[in-house]
Amino acid sequence: MPHQLVSGQSGGTRMTSAATVALPPAITRLAALAPLDAEDMAALQAATAAGIRRIPARREVLGEGHPVPQAQIVLSGWACRVQMLSDGRRQIVSLMLPGDLIGMCRQRDPLASSSVLALTDVVTCLAPEPRQGQHGTGLAEAYAVSGALDELYLLRHITRLGRLSAYERTADLLLEIHERLTLAGIASGNMFPMPLTQEMLADTLGLTSVHVNRTLQTMRRDGSVSLRAGTAVLSDPAHLANMVDRRPPRVTSR
Amino acid sequence: MPHQLVSGQSGGTRMTSAATVALPPAITRLAALAPLDAEDMAALQAATAAGIRRIPARREVLGEGHPVPQAQIVLSGWACRVQMLSDGRRQIVSLMLPGDLIGMCRQRDPLASSSVLALTDVVTCLAPEPRQGQHGTGLAEAYAVSGALDELYLLRHITRLGRLSAYERTADLLLEIHERLTLAGIASGNMFPMPLTQEMLADTLGLTSVHVNRTLQTMRRDGSVSLRAGTAVLSDPAHLANMVDRRPPRVTSR
DNA sequence: CGCGTTCTTGACTGCTTTCAAAGATGGTGG
DNA sequence: CCACCATCTTTGAAAGCAGTCAAGAACGCG
Numbered sequence: 001m002p003h004q005l006v007s008g009q010s011g012g013t014r015m016t017s018a019a020t021v022a023l024p025p026a027i028t029r030l031a032a033l034a035p036l037d038a039e040d041m042a043a044l045q046a047a048t049a050a051g052i053r054r055i056p057a058r059r060e061v062l063g064e065g066h067p068v069p070q071a072q073i074v075l076s077g078w079a080c081r082v083q084m085l086s087d088g089r090r091q092i093v094s095l096m097l098p099g100d101l102i103g104m105c106r107q108r109d110p111l112a113s114s115s116v117l118a119l120t121d122v123v124t125c126l127a128p129e130p131r132q133g134q135h136g137t138g139l140a141e142a143y144a145v146s147g148a149l150d151e152l153y154l155l156r157h158i159t160r161l162g163r164l165s166a167y168e169r170t171a172d173l174l175l176e177i178h179e180r181l182t183l184a185g186i187a188s189g190n191m192f193p194m195p196l197t198q199e200m201l202a203d204t205l206g207l208t209s210v211h212v213n214r215t216l217q218t219m220r221r222d223g224s225v226s227l228r229a230g231t232a233v234l235s236d237p238a239h240l241a242n243m244v245d246r247r248p249p250r251v252t253s254r
Numbered sequence: 255m256p257h258q259l260v261s262g263q264s265g266g267t268r269m270t271s272a273a274t275v276a277l278p279p280a281i282t283r284l285a286a287l288a289p290l291d292a293e294d295m296a297a298l299q300a301a302t303a304a305g306i307r308r309i310p311a312r313r314e315v316l317g318e319g320h321p322v323p324q325a326q327i328v329l330s331g332w333a334c335r336v337q338m339l340s341d342g343r344r345q346i347v348s349l350m351l352p353g354d355l356i357g358m359c360r361q362r363d364p365l366a367s368s369s370v371l372a373l374t375d376v377v378t379c380l381a382p383e384p385r386q387g388q389h390g391t392g393l394a395e396a397y398a399v400s401g402a403l404d405e406l407y408l409l410r411h412i413t414r415l416g417r418l419s420a421y422e423r424t425a426d427l428l429l430e431i432h433e434r435l436t437l438a439g440i441a442s443g444n445m446f447p448m449p450l451t452q453e454m455l456a457d458t459l460g461l462t463s464v465h466v467n468r469t470l471q472t473m474r475r476d477g478s479v480s481l482r483a484g485t486a487v488l489s490d491p492a493h494l495a496n497m498v499d500r501r502p503p504r505v506t507s508r
Numbered sequence: 509c510g511c512g513t514t515c516t517t518g519a520c521t522g523c524t525t526t527c528a529a530a531g532a533t534g535g536t537g538g
Numbered sequence: 539c540c541a542c543c544a545t546c547t548t549t550g551a552a553a554g555c556a557g558t559c560a561a562g563a564a565c566g567c568g
Contacts, residue, residue, distance in 0.1 A: 091413040093413065151367065155337065158408070158411055158415060159337045163343045197547090206415060210524090210549090229533095249367075451514060451515090464559095467515065468516090483565095
């Protein structure tokens with residue numbers, strides 16, 4: 001069943017074509033957020049052709065406090081927004097997966113309020129400017145929906161950190177990642193790539209890596225999750241989701 | 255010293271007049287975010303005149319999943335965005351203080367991803383639409399800066415919940431409230447109204463009310479904070495800020 | 509003055525962290 | 539093909555921070 005994200009709209013044809021032909025994840029995702037016409041697709045293709053940027057793992061994509069350049073699209077790899085405390089504590093504030101937008105966060109022009117870090121090797125391209133007018137407006141809508149989703153994830157992250165136990169937090173985050181990767185067409189059913197180290201997970205979940213390790217072991221033991229060698233499998237996402245009170249994201253009313 | 259929020263811009267005259275004449279907090283705040291011309295001010299006055307809405311404490315301002323109507327400005331009182339879990343756990347995701355915008359959160363049109371609750375009696379009015387053109391563009395900028403600040407607060411909230419201890423979280427939140435109320439011209443030096451009950455604080459800080467109580471007692475004992483009868487006083491904000499690694503918010507580069 | 513809400517307190521439990529060190533794992537160069 | 543190194547994962551024991559439960563005190567409102 002395709003992700004019923006945009007309500008009142010089947011999305012069937014788009015998802016089907018994405019599942020059949022292996023489109024780039026970023027395009028799959030944006031096309032799932034809003035209907036893209038030929039012109040939109042062309043703009044995306046052109047953006048890729050115009051030049052991609054490779055950022056090696058552990059390198060900063062955007063420094064904190066530096067002016068935000070034009071928005072970028074993550075083509076592959078995982079990045080994150082991170083805040084550091086002077087004593088070395090670190091909090092990953094949001095994850096950026098293929099198809100996500102970097103630097104368009106919300107309002108234009110604010111300085112980055114956190115630095116953006118590549119968690120794996122990352123490839124990006126500049127996000128094509130959406131057009132005004134009859135054609136090519138799908139992109140603008142996709143960007144808007146993407147932004148709304150970003151906020152949704154941010155809010156859920158807060159609730160996760162504030163009110164869920166270590167086990168619940170971990171389950172909830174894995175569910176979110178699964179959800180998002182599915183949207184981008186990465187993920188085969190309940191299996192998906194999960195390149196984060198336990199320390200990165202810890203910095204996301206507000207835990208120590210030791211405790212993340214123990215929590216994952218518990219999950220493996222009770223059979224809800226298997227996570228090894230960069231690949232995760234959720235044995236029963238719906239059940240897990242129910243357990244942590246996670247509802248499918250709904251963003252637009254049309 | 256006025257809040258040096260917008261860099262490269264003294265803001266002296268605006269803040270001075272606000273301090274001298276008691277302008278409504280909402281106007282003080284918006285005027286502190288961007289220079290407002292006569293037309294902007296008139297639009298705000300008109301919006302107030304056009305009709306205000308009173309929401310009693312504990313009532314929903316906006317239901318989760320309901321379409322977001324036109325944005326509103328908080329004229330007085332405190333509200334919050336809250337997420338609930340089915341077992342009764344509750345997380346306050348953001349606070350909305352006088353001068354804050356409700357429902358403009360970010361992208362237009364998304365359904366509310368959390369419900370908005372009045373924490374005290376709240377008065378709002380509709381946020382005037384910003385104009386295009388030569389005059390009255392200050393409002394649009396003020397809205398944009400306000401949105402950027404919202405995001406900043408959200409991100410900091412995440413770090414607070416994920417990486418700070420109970421003591422640090424509490425201090426950091428009080429500093430943020432102080433900061434924000436100062437921007438709105440509410441707050442006399444280090445003193446400011448703090449109508450949140452310990453349970454509301456707990457739901458914001460991801461703690462139990464019992465532990466908030468104990469934490470506040472510790473703070474009172476070590477003299478860093480006094481908090482009684484709806485009024486808070488920070489004895490040394492700079493020192494506290496340094497202790498929790500809190501930096502002044504910077505949002506725009508111009 | 510009475511009642512509901514909010515604040516305090518104590519004792520106890522338990523989840524999560526800390527510290528330290530020992531395995532895995534994967535990639536690199538010899 | 540194997541040794542080697544850096545990174546990542548796993549384990550154990552002990553300490554600590556925060557949660558739970560329950561009850562009493564204080565406060566504010568009508």
